[in-house]
Structure formats: structure tokens, C-alpha cells
Amino acid sequence: MCLAIPGKIVELLDDRNQYAMIDVSGVRRKVNISLIQHEGVKVNDWVLIHVGFAMNKISEKQALEQLQLLQEIGEDKEAMAEIKGYQFD
Amino acid sequence: MLTDKIAFREPTIQLSHGAGGKASRRLIEGLLAPYFNMKDLNDAAYVQADQAKIAFTADSFVVNPLRFPGGSIGELAINGTVNDIAMSGAKPLAIVSTLIIEAGTETEILEAEIKAMQEAAEKANVAIVGGDTKVVEHQKADKLFITTAGIGLVDPRVNLSAGRVQKGDKIILSGPIGDHGITILFARGELDLEADIKSDTRAVWPFVAKLIDAAAPGLKWMRDPTRGGMATALNELARDAKVAIVLEEEAIQVRPEVRGACEILGLDPMHIANEGQFIAVVSKEYADDALKAIRQVPGGEQAAIIGEVHESDRHIVLSRSSYGGTRAIDMLVGDPLPRIC
Amino acid sequence: MRFIDEFRNPELIKKTLEEIERIIEPDDHFRIMEACGGHTYSIFHFGLQELLPKNIEFIHGPGCPVCVLPPGRVDEGLEIASKNSDVIFTAFGDVMRVPGKKGSPLNHKAMGTDVRMIYSPLDALDIAIKNPDKKVILFAIGFETTAPSTAITVLRAKELNVDNFFVYSNHVKIVPVLKSILDQPNMRIDGFIGPGHASVIIGAHPYEIIAKDYNKPVVISGFEPLDILQSILMLIKQLKNGEAKVEIQYKRVVMEEGNVSALEIIDQVFEDRPAFEWRGLGAIQNSALKLRPEFAKWDAEVQFNVQKITIEENKDAQCGDVLKGMLKPNQCKLFGKVCTPDNPVGALMVSSEGACATYYNHLYSTMNY
Numbered sequence: 001m002c003l004a005i006p007g008k009i010v011e012l013l014d015d016r017n018q019y020a021m022i023d024v025s026g027v028r029r030k031v032n033i034s035l036i037q038h039e040g041v042k043v044n045d046w047v048l049i050h051v052g053f054a055m056n057k058i059s060e061k062q063a064l065e066q067l068q069l070l071q072e073i074g075e076d077k078e079a080m081a082e083i084k085g086y087q088f089d
Numbered sequence: 090m091l092t093d094k095i096a097f098r099e100p101t102i103q104l105s106h107g108a109g110g111k112a113s114r115r116l117i118e119g120l121l122a123p124y125f126n127m128k129d130l131n132d133a134a135y136v137q138a139d140q141a142k143i144a145f146t147a148d149s150f151v152v153n154p155l156r157f158p159g160g161s162i163g164e165l166a167i168n169g170t171v172n173d174i175a176m177s178g179a180k181p182l183a184i185v186s187t188l189i190i191e192a193g194t195e196t197e198i199l200e201a202e203i204k205a206m207q208e209a210a211e212k213a214n215v216a217i218v219g220g221d222t223k224v225v226e227h228q229k230a231d232k233l234f235i236t237t238a239g240i241g242l243v244d245p246r247v248n249l250s251a252g253r254v255q256k257g258d259k260i261i262l263s264g265p266i267g268d269h270g271i272t273i274l275f276a277r278g279e280l281d282l283e284a285d286i287k288s289d290t291r292a293v294w295p296f297v298a299k300l301i302d303a304a305a306p307g308l309k310w311m312r313d314p315t316r317g318g319m320a321t322a323l324n325e326l327a328r329d330a331k332v333a334i335v336l337e338e339e340a341i342q343v344r345p346e347v348r349g350a351c352e353i354l355g356l357d358p359m360h361i362a363n364e365g366q367f368i369a370v371v372s373k374e375y376a377d378d379a380l381k382a383i384r385q386v387p388g389g390e391q392a393a394i395i396g397e398v399h400e401s402d403r404h405i406v407l408s409r410s411s412y413g414g415t416r417a418i419d420m421l422v423g424d425p426l427p428r429i430c
Numbered sequence: 431m432r433f434i435d436e437f438r439n440p441e442l443i444k445k446t447l448e449e450i451e452r453i454i455e456p457d458d459h460f461r462i463m464e465a466c467g468g469h470t471y472s473i474f475h476f477g478l479q480e481l482l483p484k485n486i487e488f489i490h491g492p493g494c495p496v497c498v499l500p501p502g503r504v505d506e507g508l509e510i511a512s513k514n515s516d517v518i519f520t521a522f523g524d525v526m527r528v529p530g531k532k533g534s535p536l537n538h539k540a541m542g543t544d545v546r547m548i549y550s551p552l553d554a555l556d557i558a559i560k561n562p563d564k565k566v567i568l569f570a571i572g573f574e575t576t577a578p579s580t581a582i583t584v585l586r587a588k589e590l591n592v593d594n595f596f597v598y599s600n601h602v603k604i605v606p607v608l609k610s611i612l613d614q615p616n617m618r619i620d621g622f623i624g625p626g627h628a629s630v631i632i633g634a635h636p637y638e639i640i641a642k643d644y645n646k647p648v649v650i651s652g653f654e655p656l657d658i659l660q661s662i663l664m665l666i667k668q669l670k671n672g673e674a675k676v677e678i679q680y681k682r683v684v685m686e687e688g689n690v691s692a693l694e695i696i697d698q699v700f701e702d703r704p705a706f707e708w709r710g711l712g713a714i715q716n717s718a719l720k721l722r723p724e725f726a727k728w729d730a731e732v733q734f735n736v737q738k739i740t741i742e743e744n745k746d747a748q749c750g751d752v753l754k755g756m757l758k759p760n761q762c763k764l765f766g767k768v769c770t771p772d773n774p775v776g777a778l779m780v781s782s783e784g785a786c787a788t789y790y791n792h793l794y795s796t797m798n799y
Contacts, residue, residue, distance in 0.1 A: 002576065004575070005434070006434065024431070032582060034691075035578055035692045037691070046432065048630060050575060051551060052549060052550025052551075053579045055627065055692070065681070067436055
């Protein structure tokens with residue numbers, strides 16, 4: 001369920017920090033950020049948006065780590081196969 | 090017996106019957122075609138007048154709001170009919186238009202549309218030669234409804250027929266999709282979304298004219314993917330030509346903002362209406378020339394070959410992604426609706 | 431698009447598929463339930479079911495908040511609007527074509543009832559503020575993903591003293607329904623692809639009960655092809671090692687503890703219904719949310735005299751069995767013949783993430799192209 005998509009905060013709209021303007025590939029909408037205020041929100045943060053609300057911040061670090069993990073699939077095996085080839089074990 | 094052919098049994102007419110998708114087809118094929126004795130259901134009809142083959146079409150425009158980024162109902166009304174004629178391989182010649190106006194509508198609104206119609210007609214090189222005007226009571230029409238009917242002279246070099254489409258033929262698309270439908274959705278103001286998107290409404294005859302010059306012998310079928318989007322147009326092709334169509338997802342252009350809007354709303358660009366694009370099925374031998382010809386006309390730079398015709402007893406449309414996953418592209422029942430799930 | 435395109439990288443997809451193929455052995459047969467309708471949609475939309483080895487069988491779960499609505503609920507909401515000309519019925523697009531006794535919300539709209547589609551619950555509140563002489567009902571649907579948004583909207587209505595805005599709550603909870611499915615006799619599910627977005631709110635802890643009490647692994651997954659493939663990889667590894675843990679694949683947005691703020695807000699505004707009738711699954715305890723008594727002023731069920739409407743379901747419709755994962759959509763007697771997206775008998779054929787609509791629209795993609 002639940003279509004939620006990544007968007008970038010381009011403007012914080014009010015003092016009480018309840019609304020921000022987000023940008024998704026050039027499309028802009030006002031979203032309510034009260035659910036993530038406790039995480040601290042700034043312009044250029046990426047957030048996950050669902051029905052006009054930001055649900056959570058998106059961790060770029062975690063995203064990169066995940067991609068890195070997937071990149072490494074098979075590389076361990078290749079490295080092992082190479083070592084075995086040298087008959088060190 | 091006529092009654093045998095009346096397949097449409099629904100007790101009332103609903104909005105979905107006008108959306109251009111499956112429900113519309115049911116109404117047209119199941120009720121109108123049997124009574125009107127129509128066999129071929131294309132955008133325009135061919136009428137033989139001695140030596141001349143005339144393309145003849147009509148279309149109605151009920152868009153709301155009347156004005157939107159990139160155009161207005163008046164412009165759509167002219168371009169829409171010009172394009173239907175063009176899709177029949179005919180040079181648009183003349184248009185008549187009927188206006189149904191809701192009583193109480195400000196004159197300046199009507200005037201703006203009349204002006205838009207004339208400007209579009211001049212740009213498309215057609216004459217508005219007549220029509221009719223009616224006014225109905227307040228709330229019996231949504232400010233303005235326009236119907237246009239048009240005629241064109243079919244180019245004798247052209248022979249368009251779904252029956253000619255065969256395995257190996259290439260599918261050419263004139264440009265990016267989704268602009269018009271998303272513009273209208275935004276213009277209604279209910280979704281509170283802003284973006285630099287405008288309707289792609291334009292006359293496509295200039296592209297078609299060059300396409301005919303370059304590739305007439307190989308040109309087999311054309312359609313403009315309006316209401317119901319690419320999905321409807323291509324599924325109609327698959328059905329009528331009794332083939333399967335395989336598209337390369339990466340080749341279909343969608344502007345970033347249109348893509349963003351579709352992602353936010355959970356819509357598929359393939360179901361969204363276009364008012365300035367067309368699809369042409371061209372034989373393998375002529376495909377490159379056809380593409381080149383369209384690309385040379387200003388506004389045609391983003392034309393691309395987006396897929397191919399396959400032989401199959403399942404008359405479907407498939408789209409293949411860059412990593413080899415395929416998905417079926419089906420016609421919607423009614424208008425595409427934003428979703429949150 | 432950032433955070434979307436990277437997870438559609440063709441090279442990485444191929445790599446992950448190869449790794450899955452490498453680990454799978456010929457005799458393996460894994461029955462994996464993707465709980466969430468969004469995952470059902472993604473799997474077919476990205477053509478993954480064709481690319482994965484046949485040893486993996488997907489059991490489509492009930493995580494489609496529109497599909498699980500008991501027949502009659504939409505009618506109850508529409509009754510209020512069609513009987514009172516000063517009532518505006520608002521709902522997300524997903525609800526608009528759900529077939530009711532006298533037609534869908536869209537049908538009602540075409541016949542003159544004031545039915546409006548909204549994108550956000552806040553839009554409904556806005557309509558109420560702009561139309562003080564009307565009463566606006568928000569037909570609220572969604573799992574825990576959407577409940578906080580409805581809750582904030584109610585709090586805002588209270589803050590602004592809006593007294594013509596009402597919520598008709600159909601919010602449901604994912605873990606109770608998964609438990610209920612696991613409790614069905616003859617239900618073999620080896621592991622779960624856990625809902626990505628509901629988990630952004632509730633975190634990983636609520637799924638512990640599935641891992642501990644039922645000994646089934648759960649991997650909370652994102653919705654892009656790489657997310658789903660990586661989750662499948664993680665599940666298969668657990669199954670091969672005889673493990674049953676809750677893991678988060680969708681780490682870029684899901685945290686162990688969920689969104690604490692959102693959970694507090696849900697708790698502030700909503701309470702569990704003792705029981706809620708689910709389509710095909712019967713009554714499940716503590717599986718749905720209703721407004722707390724202190725918010726009765728904005729509760730449509732309190733403020734309007736809503737007569738419960740029970741609909742006689744088509745006896746041959748097997749929506750419940752499909753929702754439970756006991757049947758594949760194409761095994762339902764009505765599938766494709768009587769029940770089609772054109773003429774849906776149940777909500778699973780209406781919702782674009784319903785298993786039946788997904789199957790119908792993609793049935794052909796199992797061809798070899």
C-alpha cells in the first residue's frame with residue numbers, strides 16, 4: 001500500500017516549521033512536515049512524501065550503502081576464486 | 090438481425106463511456122456501430138467523391154477549465170480535428186464548428202476562444218467555413234462545448250490500413266508524452282501541484298506531410314493518442330491489426346516534470362492524453378527515412394522509434410524495460426485516477 | 431529521479447538476479463507473501479515475476495486498504511452524502527471506482543451527489559473551511575502509513591475550530607491481519623516481504639511476533655526493483671539458514687523504532703476498534719482504528735446516523751480467498767469472465783494494486799518475449 005515518493009525540500013514555509021515546499025523532478029507541492037520536525041529539517045533534505053505529508057527523512061548514507069552492498073555481490077566470490085587459484089589454502 | 094449486434098446492455102451512460110478507454114469502446118462498438126452500420130472505426134472516415142478520396146471527421150471538446158497553460162478549448166477544437174484528418178493521410182482543408190454556450194457566460198470568454206480558434210486555424214492552414222451556435226440554460230452546459238467537423242483530401246500515395254501492419258514494422262512516436270493530460274489535471278487546481286508543464290496541443294499535419302513524402306509506400310497506420318493515451322491507441326492497433334506490439338520503455342520520452350507528476354499521483358504516462366503527438370507504423374525499410382523526415386520539421390526533434398510489431402495470437406501491448414522486465418500495457422476502463430496506495 | 435532511478439540500475443538488477451539464481455537449489459520452493467499491495471503492483475509493473483526463478487512463488491497479501499474494506503462501508507459513506515444535499519463526500523482516487531450497491535462514488539458524482547477526489551486529507555479540511563455551509567466527510571482509508579496524516583488533519587480541525595469537517599475512519603493495521611492469515615488452517619507461507627511505507631511509521635518491532643511466534647522471516651522492503659530483489663535475496667538466505675528474523679532492507683527510510691512522532695499522534699487521536707469486519711477475512715480484533723471519544727465532534731460515525739449496510743456478496747466471488755492468499759486471482763470462478771476491470775465484482779479488481787486487477791492487466795506478460 002501507499003504510494004510515497006522521494007522529494008527535496010526547497011523552502012521552509014512557516015515559523016512553526018509545519019509546512020515546506022518540496023520538489024519532485026520539477027513538480028512542486030506544499031507538504032506538511034510536522035511528522036518529521038523532531039528529526040530536524042533543512043532545505044535540501046530529501047524526504048519521503050505521502051498524501052501531502054513528509055513521513056521521514058531519506059538517509060543518503062543508507063541509500064549509498066545499499067547500492068554498495070549490491071555492487072559487491074559476487075565480488076567476494078570472485079576474489080575467493082582467485083585466491084583459491086593461487087592455492088594458498 | 091440488428092438486435093443481435095447490439096451488444097451494449099448497460100442501463101445508463103456513465104462518465105467512463107466518454108473517457109476513450111474500454112468503456113467508450115463498448116459503447117461505440119456495441120451501440121453506435123451496429124445502428125450506423127459502421128464497419129471501420131477510425132479517427133476519420135473515408136468518403137469517395139468521384140476521383141477524390143475525402144477524409145471526414147468530427148470531434149467534440151468539453152474540457153474544463155477552458156484555458157490552461159499551453160492552450161485553450163478553442164485551440165484544442167481546431168487542432169484536434171486537423172490531427173484526426175492528418176491521421177487519415179489527408180491534407181486538412183476546411184472545418185465547421187458548432188458552439189454550445191451556457192447562458193450567462195461572459196462574452197470575453199467566448200471571444201477569447203473564437204480568437205484562439207482562428208489563430209489555430211491559420212497556423213494549421215485550414216479555413217473555418219461555417220458552423221452553428223446555440224445557447225442553453227444556465228447549468229445545462231459547462232460554459233462552452235465545441236464540436237468541430239473537418240474534411241481533407243487524402244494523399245493518393247497513402248494507403249493506411251490496420252490490415253497492412255505486419256511483423257517487423259516499426260512504431261514511431263513524434264515526441265514526449267503526458268504533457269496535455271497532466272496540464273489539465275493541474276489546471277483544475279484540486280491537487281495543489283505546481284510545475285512548468287503545458288499542453289502540447291499543436292497541428293501535426295506538417296510532420297505527417299513530410300512523413301508521407303519520405304515514406305508513403307511504407308506508411309501503414311497512424312493515430313494520435315488523445316484521450317486514453319498511448320495505451321488505448323496501441324491496444325486498438327494490436328486488436329485491429331491482430332498483432333502484438335513490443336515497446337522499448339527507454340525510447341519513450343517523458344519530460345521530467347510529467348514524470349514527477351505521474352510518480353506523485355501514481356499515474357502511468359501511457360494512459361495520459363496527448364494533443365500534439367502521433368504514432369506512425371512504418372515498414373522496417375522506410376522507418377529510418379520516416380524518422381529523419383519528422384525530425385527535420387521544427388518540433389519533431391524528439392521523434393523516435395519506440396517499438397516493433399510482432400506476430401502473435403495474443404493481441405497485446407508489452408513494454409520492455411532496460412533490464413529486460415516486461416509488463417503488459419492495458420487500456421483503462423475510464424479516466425486515469427490519482428491514487429495514494 | 432533521485433532515490434528512484436539508482437534502484438532501477440539494470441546492471442545491479444542483473445547481478446542481484448544472478449545471485450538469487452546461484453543460491454537457489456533445484457528442489458527449493460519458497461512461498462513468499464508480499465503483504466502490501468504496492469509490492470504486488472511493483473512486482474508486476476517491473477516484470478520481476480518473470481525474471482525470478484520459478485522456485486519462488488508469490489502469495490499476494492491483503493495489504494490493499496481499498497480491497498479489504500467490507501462491502502457496504504463505501505455505501506454507508508455515500509448514503510450520508512446522497513441523502514443530505516449539504517454533505518460533500520471526499521476520498522482518495524483509489525476509492526472512486528469501488529463498486530457500491532448503487533454504484534461507485536464516481537457514479538454517484540455523475541448523478542449529482544457532491545463527491546470530490548482529494549490527494550491529501552488536508553485538502554478535505556480545506557474544502558470544509560471554504561464551504562462553511564456544507565458538511566465535509568473525509569472517507570479515510572489506509573494502513574498505518576496514512577493514519578498519522580488523518581490524525582494531524584483532525585488536530586488541525588480542532589485547532590482551527592472547524593466544526594463542519596468529519597472523518598469516516600477506515601484505517602486498518604497490518605500486523606493483526608497478517609497474524610490472522612497465518613492463523614488460517616492450511617496456510618503455508620515461508621516468509622514475508624514486509625510493507626515498506628507502513629513500516630516507516632510502525633518500525634520493525636511489531637513484526638517480531640511473526641518471527642518469534644510463527645517462526646517466519648520478515649524483510650521490510652522498498653518498492654523499486656532492486657529493493658524487492660534484495661529483499662528476496664535476504665529472505666532466501668534466512669530460509670536457507672533456518673533463520674526467522676525481522677530485517678530491514680529499506681534502510682534509507684525505515685528505522686527500527688519507526689517514526690516515534692507519528693506513532694504518538696496516531697495514539698493521541700485514534701484508538702483500536704474492538705473488532706472490524708474485513709472483506710473475506712471476517713472480524714479481526716484490534717485491527718482497525720476509530721477516533722477517540724474526545725474527538726467525537728469530528729467523527730462521522732457519531733455525528734451522522736449511519737445505518738450499517740451489509741451487502742449480499744456474489745456467492746461465486748472468492749475475494750476473501752484471494753486476499754488470504756489461498757487462491758491466485760485467476761483461480762477465482764469469476765475472474766476474467768464476470769469480474770473484469772470493466773465490470774468489477776469486488777474491490778480487488780478495482781484497485782490498481784489489487785491482486786486481481788494486477789493479474790488481469792499483466793496476465794499476458796508471462797509470454798516469452
